[in-house]
Amino acid sequence: MSLTARHLEENGIPTVIIGSALDIVTHCGVPRFLFTDLPLGNPLGIPGDKRMQHEVVSLALTLFESATQANTVVRAKVRWSDSDDWRSRYAQIRPEDRARLAAAGEARRALRDQLKASGKVRDS
Amino acid sequence: MSHEPTRYMDRTREFYAAQGFDKAYVWAHHAHTPFQALKKPIAESRLTLITTAALYDRQATDTREVASGSMRSRPEHLYGNDLAWDRTVTHMDDLGSFFPFDPLEAAVASGTLGALTDRFHCVPTEYSQRRTVESDAPEILDRCREDGTELALLVPL
Numbered sequence: 001m002s003l004t005a006r007h008l009e010e011n012g013i014p015t016v017i018i019g020s021a022l023d024i025v026t027h028c029g030v031p032r033f034l035f036t037d038l039p040l041g042n043p044l045g046i047p048g049d050k051r052m053q054h055e056v057v058s059l060a061l062t063l064f065e066s067a068t069q070a071n072t073v074v075r076a077k078v079r080w081s082d083s084d085d086w087r088s089r090y091a092q093i094r095p096e097d098r099a100r101l102a103a104a105g106e107a108r109r110a111l112r113d114q115l116k117a118s119g120k121v122r123d124s
Numbered sequence: 125m126s127h128e129p130t131r132y133m134d135r136t137r138e139f140y141a142a143q144g145f146d147k148a149y150v151w152a153h154h155a156h157t158p159f160q161a162l163k164k165p166i167a168e169s170r171l172t173l174i175t176t177a178a179l180y181d182r183q184a185t186d187t188r189e190v191a192s193g194s195m196r197s198r199p200e201h202l203y204g205n206d207l208a209w210d211r212t213v214t215h216m217d218d219l220g221s222f223f224p225f226d227p228l229e230a231a232v233a234s235g236t237l238g239a240l241t242d243r244f245h246c247v248p249t250e251y252s253q254r255r256t257v258e259s260d261a262p263e264i265l266d267r268c269r270e271d272g273t274e275l276a277l278l279v280p281l
Contacts, residue, residue, distance in 0.1 A: 001174075001278050003253060006157065013268060013276050019279070031158060041281050043279055054227045090210045097142075
């Protein structure tokens with residue numbers, strides 16, 4: 001998504017990204033980024049929390065006009081819960097997961113080879 | 125417990141290493157970032173919404189392509205079962221948590237935002253950055269130009 005924002009901006013269309021992967025987006029470099037420190041999947045707010053979702057979008061619209069230079073990052077004051085336990089769970093690898101992950105990797109590579117052979121994979 | 129933002133690049137590298145992939149993904153990085161100043165206030169501008177979600181429940185074997193949907197007839201569902209997001213913690217059942225249809229309509233109604241284009245667009249997230257840069261991003265730009273887009277709001281899952 002960062003690459004698409006850069007392409008639109010290079011061609012005259014101002015952009016704002018709302019997202020939760022701060023490291024990935026800032027590593028790429030984008031014109032305007034509203035960072036919401038929430039689990040991946042719900043960048044606009046907690047499901048059902050309409051007030052939070054409206055506030056986040058309002059901040060993003062403001063950012064179009066407030067940013068004066070590239071790589072402008074604003075952090076929204078949103079919080080997923082009182083606990084930060086959710087942070088450790090994305091792509092968590094517990095010792096008991098290793099055999100299952102290795103098998104999943106094997107299956108994934110087999111599927112990729114099958115798709116390549118059938119011409120269903122887009123150019124890499 | 126840390127309040128620091130999650131290091132998704134580190135997590136992803138470790139996850140794929142555990143799956144036996146020996147070549148670590150190299151995320152896009154640029155020394156220069158483009159910047160287009162606004163040509164007029166957002167209250168007079170037409171905005172396009174862009175998502176990484178899909179119009180249908182894609183399978184892992186489906187080729188991902190740029191797609192567009194209508195803002196005039198609100199989608200009941202958008203899909204991301206083939207994408208990476210934190211399914212151990214949350215879900216995609218509330219469209220408003222990742223696709224800001226209602227807040228943008230409210231912004232137009234209040235006069236904060238000029239208008240919305242008739243279409244929104246879906247960008248496929250691709251392993252291949254070349255595919256994004258040479259094919260998908262130009263396709264999105266073409267569609268935005270067709271729609272008279274003056275601002276783009278991008279919301280990746």
